[in-house]
Amino acid sequence: MRTSSDHILTSHAGSLPRPDDLIAAWGANDERALAEKLTASVADVVRRQKEIGIDVPGDGEFGKPMAQRINYGSWWRYSWNRLGGLDPHGPSLYEMEPRRSSPGYVVLTSFGDRRDRTQFAAAYNDPESGITTGPRPPAPICVAPITYAGHDAIKADIGNFKAALQAAGVEEGFMTAVAPGSASRIGNSYYKTEEELLYACADAMREEYKAILDAGLVLQLDDPCIAENWDQINPVPTVEEYQKFTMARVEALNHAIRDLPQDRIRFHLCWGSWHGPHVTDIPMRDIVEVMLRINVRAYSFEAGNVRHEHEWKVWQELKLADDKLILPGVVSHATNVVEHPELVAERIVRFANLVGRERVIGSTDCGLGGRIHRQIAWAKLEALVEGASLATRRLWR
């Protein structure tokens, strides 16, 4: 994995705005036209990242279905098409029955019963509040052994991305894949325990992780559930109980990436990208050590929105193991206002002063695609690059 050896590198969390014709192709029923559109769109989006100065680009997650301009869920719903053993016609996650946790018994409740959503019900239910979440499709139910069935899809994704990287002359690129903890947030009538389902997801998704790594790419594991499950447990559990609950997900993830080249794996943590108040987000301090137990080289996390910006201070007390990197979010999907490059630089320098300049890659809070208008998304990436270049000037003078 590239490090910021002579300047602050830039990357982002994965999802980028899809062009309208690709969105239309995902909504239509023409496999060949879609495949062609994908190849061309991925080439374009990689070239554009290179042009504006993103050092470590992704494929924009274009191979993960998104048939709407506003869509917060394609980063994980894509796995529903790549896993066998699922009945696709379950209730949407919002319509599932609420489930109450109790001391010693921690379970995830429905999306509709999330605590922030309950506390701000009027705001969440107001179509004018700006808390859009896009489509709410039926969620699958696991009814048979989970298997990986996405071989063709991941092969096509990799083929498109590698061709695009080569055409643009870019040495390193990353591709995202959903982690077992987040993939297992579906209905289940087959496995006896949540843990069995979790490990079945781990074993199945491992095939995708291997494919991405075998292709020479950087693998980014998307696992917001490590942070945002906290809000999906009702009533609020103790931090200790939550950490224990979450360690099971970390262990399943470590199981899935056992023996894989850690140096080319990065991990993405976030608190959910919807435009809500987020007052029930668990503090970084309470989960950072759990996150650092994940056997990867680099950690990406939100640090560029007003609920988590102050948490750079967490790194005053923590020791980041010597060979590890961080990718703090220094621009965010959480506001339409484009970050001033000076602010971006200020944020980067704060992290660099604590963990060392070589170990910070400037990144985004979360994916920008589907969550913010495309013009604004690209302006934010430009602000990121400009801010990183200001920070570089200060850190290498």
Add this chain to the structure above:
Amino acid sequence: MRASTDHILTSHVGSLPRPDDLIEANRARQAGERIDEPQFQEKLRMAVSDVVRRQKDIGIDVPGDGEYGKAMGQRIDYGAWMSYCYHRLDGLDFTGPDMHAMPPRRSRPGEIVLTGFADRRDRVRFAEAYADPESGITIGRRPPTGPVCVGPLTYTGQAAIAADTANFKAALAAAAIEEGFMTAIAPGATTRMGNTFYKTQEEFLFASAEAMREEYKAILDAGLVLQLDDPALATDWDMINPEPTVEEYKKFATVQVEALNHALRGLPQDRIRFHLCWGSWHGPHTTDIPMRDIVDLMLAVNAGAYSFEAGNVRHEHEWKVWQDVRLPGDKLILPGVVSHATNVVEHPNLVADRILRFANLVGRERVIASTDCGLGGRIHPQIAWAKLEALVEGARLATRQLWA
């Protein structure tokens, strides 16, 4: 004006979310539907009483009337702070174009003019985003027409401002609050409308200053703190196309400051605060003029305190401006430490960090924690109140550190 003598005081920029029944009553009244006027006035009085009590309950030290007397007839409304004055000035005709429909006007070196809203530079650069109803850059329903000045401007809002000050003073007394603020529009922002009467923009500006002075006096005579809303000082920059030089802009804006100071002559500066902002719509704001370029203009306004945006990602870094700028000895600042620009509620620790940065530069007694801009009409009511609570909690955290 109260200062943060023993703790960081909290206030906000003015507009708070209106209750639905007041919005509906405003809508009906504006639409000319038959309504019971005494009943409307009673509803308004009660709403002001409620909103003042609620501010007190959550711990806002210097509350406002929520700008409830400035009619908002829809839930999303970014313009009531400005449009209210159209109903308090004589000399206007309402058959002109709305500001979004005004034609573009090009500036040239030596000839700086404001262009139409649709030709603003950020709006042009991000035309697709501004035009997309799903982008979140809402500005509410636009009125079909706008005012044009066609005769001598005179102030006709005596009854309205008397009702506003009476409602607010009664609410303050009932909640046992010593100090409250009321907003009024500054001349610079008033004169963005069309004008066919005055020969020059400067004449128009000073006429507006004379007219609005009556409102300023009424607020001050009532013993309240007067807040002058003048986003024009900062947002006009984006409304000049193509971009002028900073020098030319400052020359253009200095006239507005002079007009405002003319309107304020002889009035008690100690009870006047000034609000600067870069426009509260949820756009990219990439063409905002840097604070550094206008801070001396702002400080030339004869006010005792200055409120400005510092809690959104375009202006958060500008706390550093106060490393170089000397704030005159008796003046206060009200930096925005929570913002309408994101639905995410600021973490109280972030609020405290922001307050501390300012307090360390200008002194703890001279910082009042505030919002970037009005929250009413710009963000959902539940989120607006949660942000005010975060503001209060953050100010408490900052107080503990600053008075430790």
